[in-house]
Amino acid sequence: MTEAMKTGAIKVRGVHRRFQLGDQTVHALNDINLDITQGEYISVMGPSGSGKSTLLNMLGLLDVPDEGEYWLAGEDTVPMSEEARAGYRRDHIGFVFQSYHLVPRLSARENMELPMVLAGIPPAERRKRLAPVIQRLGLTERADHKPEQLSGGQRQRVAIGRAIIMQAPLLLADEPTGNLDTHSGADVVELLEELNAQGITLIVVTHDMALGQRAKRRLRMVDGAIVSDDTFAIPPTEEPAV
């Protein structure tokens, strides 16, 4: 994998995603078109059930569109095999979920290490990569604790550590502060924005107006469609969101 290939350039064309709920069809994504360049900071807002998570899952290759094209790093991922998509997820995409999704029996360190283990990276190299990340996340003292021994904010930081450990160019966060108190939420947002400032593409789904407005580019979704896509000139303030 060369660095040139590792870009988060995204091109979405005419994507639809429908779910069958009983005898009803939910049109969760309705003709999505989107271009994202490396290093953008994008927020996705909209009422509950408008398809934000579905969009993020689709961008993260966790879900496949029923229709349309999704180009990532120069290739259309829709016709790919599930195995190939798994490789893309590993190398190109980092996820942060609202409910953390940590493996309960693994320590913070082991959770962060997991993507490298799955990628077959040798232990020495793993240790080398982990050390600075753990330090930066302020988890040095907590690295050997299990998730249940960590606070929500700490758990989310572990999840972020896991999301960036493979140096993926694209970081997707679905309501990353949804389960956190204001203070740890602000902490997490600060961390995400720091990562974005260093060049990672950051897409954040949120309910929180204040958080959404920190992004330079703001998408608004209603009923599965993107109803507005505005880019604001002002860069986000350095103050943490409150």
Add this chain to the structure above:
Amino acid sequence: MIRLQDHLTFTLRSLTRTRFRTTMQLVAMAIGVLAVVLLTGIGEGGRRFVMAEFASLGNDVLVMLPGRKETTGGLPPLTGEGTRDITLEDAQSLMRISGVERIAPIVVGISRLSISGLSRDSLVLGTTEDFFSIRDLAFSQGQAFTTREGSRSRSECILGATLRDELFGPKRALGQWINVADYRCRVTGVLTDSGTGFGFDMSNALILPVDNAMQIFNTEGLFRVMIQIENIDAVPAMTTAVEQQMKLRHDGQLDITIVTPDSLLSAFNNVLLIMTFSVAGIAAISLLVAGVLIMNMTLIGVAQRRAEIGLLKALGASSKEVRLLFITEATLLATSGAVLGMLIAEFILWGLRFKFPEVPFATPLWASVSAIGVSAIAGILFSWIPAQKAAKLPPVLALQAQAGK
């Protein structure tokens, strides 16, 4: 691709760090194997024990008992009720049949033995000298009856090994006098500890000359007559000859039963078959129960870990890798559970052999192998199917399976 070392570390961790689930599955697996190995071991031990009993009787020995049982194949009557006794003269007359090598008349009963204040009840067996050669009994001290049959002074007796120890302990037994009911006899021999055979535990018996025993028990009739024949192939002919002789002596009435080694075997065969089948049935049921336990535990495990499967896939594991992780885990678990069960079963069987040295408790190899095979397959299959299902799901669905944590 995940490295082999990491693969094993990951599965081992998931086993050692989810102790409750691991323990339950291990227990389920172990119980299944334990049941099969233990039950077949006991069943097989019982079967071999019974077979050995018959082997100790010898193939060339017919046993005559009073009473007639018309149906063949069933168990012969154990007491001769309402028929004419077999007398000592009847027994001795059999020696005149050509082809009969030896005979040994037998009477048995329980009598009170006493020596210098010590007394206990014991099996008392009356017979003749030939009994010892027919039954292949050897002496550790002394010898068989020394005086001639019919002699007035025949107050001799022979002790089984255990009885000797109980009555005399470290003291010398040979030449000592024992009271048997209101008779007195002198110990002239002690049997080696040759174990049991044909229902009597010889090591606990006191053996008297047959005529003395008949007086003690106040009976004219014999309990059994053992007839050793010269030629094994002549069993049917000799049976007929003995029956003819007895009919002649009993006014044309055939009121005795001859038990041949074969007829005994075939009678017991039914019992053995039923025993084997019921043991196999119990074992099969235990295995089934264990299978259900294993299945439930594994299904719970997979349901709990569906979210984890989704996560691993989200982090870049392929479906194949996820499946492999789960199958490795199940295999490890199933194999160690099975081995654990087998070890416990073997340990219990060892204990049983120790406690009952005369019964050869041992599990046939096929039973151990198939028990381990079946439960390993059950364990792997029951976790493979759900793991396969979970791995096939799109990661997003698997992730949604259990939000939280």
